[in-house]
Amino acid sequence: xxxxxxxxxxxxxxxxxxxxxxxxxxxxxxxxxxxxxxxxxxxxxxxxxxxxxxxxxxxxxxxxxxxxxxxxxxxxxxxxxxxxxxxxxxxxxxxxxxxxxxxxxxxxxxxxxxxxxxxxxxxxxxxxxxxxxxxxxxxxxxxxxxxxxxxxxxxxxxxxxxxxxxxxxxxxxxxxxxxxxxxxxxxxxxxxxxxxxxxxxxxxxxxxxxxxxxxxxxxxxxxxxxxxxxxxxxxxxxxxxxxxxxxxxxxxxxxxxxxxxxxxxxxxxxxxxxxxxxxxxxxxxxxxxxxxxxxxxxxxxxxxxxxxxxxxxxxxxxxxxxxxxxxxxxxxxxxxxxxxxxxxxxxxxxxxxxxxxxxxxxxxxxxxxxxxxxxxxxxxxxxxxxxxxxxxxxxxxxxxxxxxxxxxxxxxxxxxxxxxxxxxxxxx
Amino acid sequence: xxxxxxxxxxxxxxxxxxxxxxxxxxxxxxxxxxxxxxxxxxxxxxxxxxxxxxxxxxxxxxxxxxxxxxxxxxxxxxxxxxxxxxxxxxxxxxxxxxxxxxxxxxxxxxxxxxxxxxxxxxxxxxxxxxxxxxxxxxxxxxxxxxxxxxxxxxxxxxxxxxxxxxxxxxxxxxxxxxxxxxxxxxxxxxxxxxxxxxxxxxxxxxxxxxxxxxxxxxxxxxxxxxxxxxxxxxxxxxxxxxxxxxxxxxxxxxxxxxxxxxxxxxxxxxxxxxxxxxxxxxxxxxxxxxxxxxxxxxxxxxxxxxxxxxxxxxxxxxxxxxxxxxxxxx
Numbered sequence: 054x055x056x057x058x059x060x061x062x063x064x065x066x067x068x069x070x071x072x073x074x075x076x077x078x079x080x081x082x083x084x085x086x087x088x089x090x091x092x093x094x095x096x097x098x099x100x101x102x103x104x105x106x107x108x109x110x111x112x113x114x115x116x117x118x119x120x121x122x123x124x125x126x127x128x129x130x131x132x133x134x135x136x137x138x139x140x141x142x143x144x145x146x147x148x149x150x151x152x153x154x155x156x157x158x159x160x161x162x163x164x165x166x167x168x169x170x171x172x173x174x175x176x177x178x179x180x181x182x183x184x185x186x187x188x189x190x191x192x193x194x195x196x197x198x199x200x201x202x203x204x205x206x207x208x209x210x211x212x213x214x215x216x217x218x219x220x221x222x223x224x225x226x227x228x229x230x231x232x233x234x235x236x237x238x239x240x241x242x243x244x245x246x247x248x249x250x251x252x253x254x255x256x257x258x259x260x261x262x263x264x265x266x267x268x269x270x271x272x273x274x275x276x277x278x279x280x281x282x283x284x285x286x287x288x289x290x291x292x293x294x295x296x297x298x299x300x301x302x303x304x305x306x307x308x309x310x311x312x313x314x315x316x317x318x319x320x321x322x323x324x325x326x327x328x329x330x331x332x333x334x335x336x337x338x339x340x341x342x343x344x345x346x347x348x349x350x351x352x353x354x355x356x357x358x359x360x361x362x363x364x365x366x367x368x369x370x371x372x373x374x375x376x377x378x379x380x381x382x383x384x385x386x387x388x389x390x391x392x393x394x395x396x397x398x399x400x401x402x403x404x405x406x407x408x409x410x411x412x413x414x415x416x417x418x419x420x421x422x423x424x425x426x427x428x429x430x431x432x433x434x435x436x437x438x439x440x441x442x443x444x445x446x447x448x449x450x451x452x453x454x455x456x457x458x459x460x461x462x463x464x465x466x467x468x469x470x471x472x473x474x475x476x477x478x479x480x481x
Numbered sequence: 482x483x484x485x486x487x488x489x490x491x492x493x494x495x496x497x498x499x500x501x502x503x504x505x506x507x508x509x510x511x512x513x514x515x516x517x518x519x520x521x522x523x524x525x526x527x528x529x530x531x532x533x534x535x536x537x538x539x540x541x542x543x544x545x546x547x548x549x550x551x552x553x554x555x556x557x558x559x560x561x562x563x564x565x566x567x568x569x570x571x572x573x574x575x576x577x578x579x580x581x582x583x584x585x586x587x588x589x590x591x592x593x594x595x596x597x598x599x600x601x602x603x604x605x606x607x608x609x610x611x612x613x614x615x616x617x618x619x620x621x622x623x624x625x626x627x628x629x630x631x632x633x634x635x636x637x638x639x640x641x642x643x644x645x646x647x648x649x650x651x652x653x654x655x656x657x658x659x660x661x662x663x664x665x666x667x668x669x670x671x672x673x674x675x676x677x678x679x680x681x682x683x684x685x686x687x688x689x690x691x692x693x694x695x696x697x698x699x700x701x702x703x704x705x706x707x708x709x710x711x712x713x714x715x716x717x718x719x720x721x722x723x724x725x726x727x728x729x730x731x732x733x734x735x736x737x738x739x740x741x742x743x744x745x746x747x748x749x750x751x752x753x754x755x756x757x758x759x760x761x762x763x764x765x766x767x768x769x770x771x772x773x774x775x776x777x778x779x780x781x782x783x784x785x786x787x788x789x790x791x792x793x794x795x796x797x798x799x800x801x802x803x804x805x806x807x808x809x810x811x
Contacts, residue, residue, distance in 0.1 A: 436599060
C-alpha cells in the first residue's frame with residue numbers, strides 16, 4: 054500500500070494533478086461555505102504543500118506567487134469576512150518579514166536579540182510622526198501631515214532609521230558576549246519602549262502614552278489605500294523582496310561569515326573575518342526589515358502607541374524563529390505564519406466557541422480559561438518543547454550542498470591557468 | 482537644587498534600602514545559578530513572583546481559619562515565609578529537572594537553555610495568572626495588611642537640613658529577615674561541606690565530579706536554595722508593597738540580574754552589595770530625576786536608569802565591581 058502511495062507520489066504528473074485538486078477543493082470550500090476559516094487556512098497551507106513537491110524552483114515560485122497574489126484574494130473577496138482574511142494575510146506578511154530579519158541576527162549570526170521589536174517600533178513611529186499632525190508639534194519647518202504619496206519613501210526611511218538604531222545598539226553591545234547580549238538587547242528594547250511612552254515632555258515627539266492617531270493612509274497614484282485587502286499587496290510585495298534578499302545573502306560571503314561567527318567566533322576571527330563589521334551588518338540588515346514593516350504596520354493600523362511594542366512581542370518573534378527552525382528561511386516563514394494564525398484566528402475562534410458553549414448549554418467555563426488569555430502559556434510551552442525535543446524546528450536548516458567534484462575540477466583548472474601564466478611570464 | 486536633594490535623602494535611603502535588600506536576595510539566585518551553570522535563569526524572577534503568590538495564598542488560608550487573630554502576627558509571618566520558601570525551592574528543583582538537565586545531558590548550546598528558561602518564565606506567569614483569576618476573579622491580588630504601623634523619624638528636629646522620614650513596621654521586618662538570610666547563606670557557602678562542594682562545582686565541574694562530588698545533586702541544592710530565597714523574598718515584597726500581580730517578576734528579575742552583574746556575576750557577596758546599591762540608585766533617581774532635569778524627566782525614567790547602568794557596567798567592566806576578569810581560552 055505504502056509502496057503504491059510512494060509510486061503515485063513520486064510521479065510528477067500525479068503530483069501536479071493532486072496539487073491542483075487540493076487547491077481547487079480548498080478554493081471551492083472558501084468560495085461556497087459561508088464561514089470558512091478552515092478552508093482559508095487550508096488554502097494557505099497549499100503553499101507548504103508546494104514547498105515539498107519536487108517541481109523545479111521557478112515553477113514553484115510562479116505557482117506560489119500566483120496562489121498568494123491572485124487566487125487567494127480573488128476567492129476570498131466573495132466571502133463576507135474578506136477584510137478579516139486579508140487582515141490575517143497582511144499580518145502574516147508583516148511578521149514573516151520581521152521573523153526573517155530576526156533570523157539573520159539569531160539564526161545566521163547567533164546573536165540572541167530579545168529586544169527586536171524596538172526596531173519595528175522605530176519604523177512605525179518614523180512614519181506615524183511625519184504622516185500625522187504630530188511632527189508639527191516639534192518641527193519648526195514643513196507642513197504636516199505629509200501626503201500619503203510619501204509612504205513609499207518612508208518604507209525606505211523606516212528601514213534606514215531602524216538600521217541606524219541597529220548599529221547604535223550594535224556598537225556598544227559587540228563587546229558583550231553570549232548571554233549578556235540577550236540581557237542588554239532586552240534592556241535596549243525596554244528603554245526604547247519607555248522612551249516612546251514618555252517623550253511627550255519637555256518636547257512632544259511621540260505624544261507619550263496617548264499614542265499617535267489619525268495617520269495618513271498611503272496613496273498609490275492617487276488611490277488612497279485604506280483596506281486590509283490593499284495593504285495585503287504591500288505586505289506581500291515587501292515580503293517577497295525580503296525573501297529574495299535573504300536568500301541572496303544567505304549564500305553570499307557575508308552570509309557565510311555570519312554562520313562562521315555563529316559556529317565559532319574565535320576560529321572565525323582567526324580566518325580573517327572582521328567580527329565587528331559582520332555582526333554590525335547582521336544587526337543593521339535584520340533591523341531594517343523590521344523597520345520597513347513597522348512603517349507598513351503604522352499605516353495599516355492608523356494608530357500607534359507603545360503598548361504594541363512590549364517584551365512579549367519581541368519574544369513572540371523569537372518564538373516564530375525557534376518554532377520554524379533557526380537559520381532556515383522556509384522554516385521561519387512557516388513559524389511566523391503558524392504563530393500569527395494561532396494568535397489571530399485559532400485562539401480567538403476557540404474562545405468564541407467556548408463562550409458560546411457556556412451560554413448555550415450552560416456548561417460553566419470560567420473566563421480565565423479562555424484560550425485567548427492563555428497565549429503566554431501556549432507559547433511558553435511551545436518554546437520549551439521545541440528547545441528540548443526539536444531544537445532544529447519544524448523545517449530544519451539545510452546547508453547548501455557543494456558539488457565537491459566540480460569544485461575540484463574548477464580549482465585544478467584555475468591552478469593550471471595560474472601555472473601557465475607564471476611560467477609564460479618567466480619565459481619571456 | 483542640592484538642598485532639595487539633601488532634604489529628601491533620609492526617605493530615599495529608607496526606600497532604597499528596602500528595595501535594595503529585595504534585589505540583593507533575588508540577585509543571589511541569579512548569581513548562584515550563573516556561577517555553576519553559566520546560564521541566565523530567566524525564570525528566577527517568576528519564581529520570586531510565585532513565592533509572593535504562594536505566600537498570599539497561605540496567608541489568606543490562615544486568615545480564613547482565624548489563625549491571624551489567635552496568634553501573634555510574627556509567628557504567622559514566619560509560617561508563611563517558611564512554607565513559601567520550601568514550595569518555591571521545590572519548584573526551582575523541578576524547573577532544573579525539567580528544563581535544564583536534559584539540555585545539559587545533550588550538551589546543547591547555551592542559547593537553547595536560555596530559550597527554555599524564557600519559556601518556563603512564560604508558563605509560570607500564565608499559570609499563576611490563571612489560578613489567581615480562577616480563585617479571585619482578578620489576577621491583581623491585594624494582600625492582607627500586616628505590620629503597617631508607621632514610624633516617624635523626626636530628623637528635621639535634630640538636623641534641620643533633612644526632612645522627616647517615615648517608614649512602616651514591615652521595613653524593619655524586611656531588613657531583619659533579609660540580613661538573616663544573607664548572613665546564613667554566606668556562612669553556608671563558606672563554612673559547610675555542601676558550600677564547599679558548590680564552590681568546587683562552580684570552579685570546574687569535571688574536576689569536581691572526579692573528587693566524588695555528585696554534580697547533579699549539588700546543582701539541585703543550588704537551585705533549591707536560590708529559589709527558596711527568591712520565593713521568601715517574594716513574601717517580603719508582598720508584605721512590604723501590598724499588591725502583587727503575575728508580572729512583577731519580570732522587571733524585578735531583570736533588575737536583580739543587573740545587580741548581580743554590578744557586583745560581578747558568580748560572586749555572592751558582590752550580588753548582595755550590587756542589589757543594595759542598585760536599590761539606592763534607583764530610589765535616588767526616582768526621587769531626584771525631575772529635580773535635576775527641571776521636570777524634563779520624571780520618575781518614570783527610573784527603569785531606563787537601571788538599564789543604562791546595566792549596559793554601562795557590561796560594556797566597561799563586564800566582570801563587575803568585585804568579579805575577576807576571565808580570559809576566554811580556545
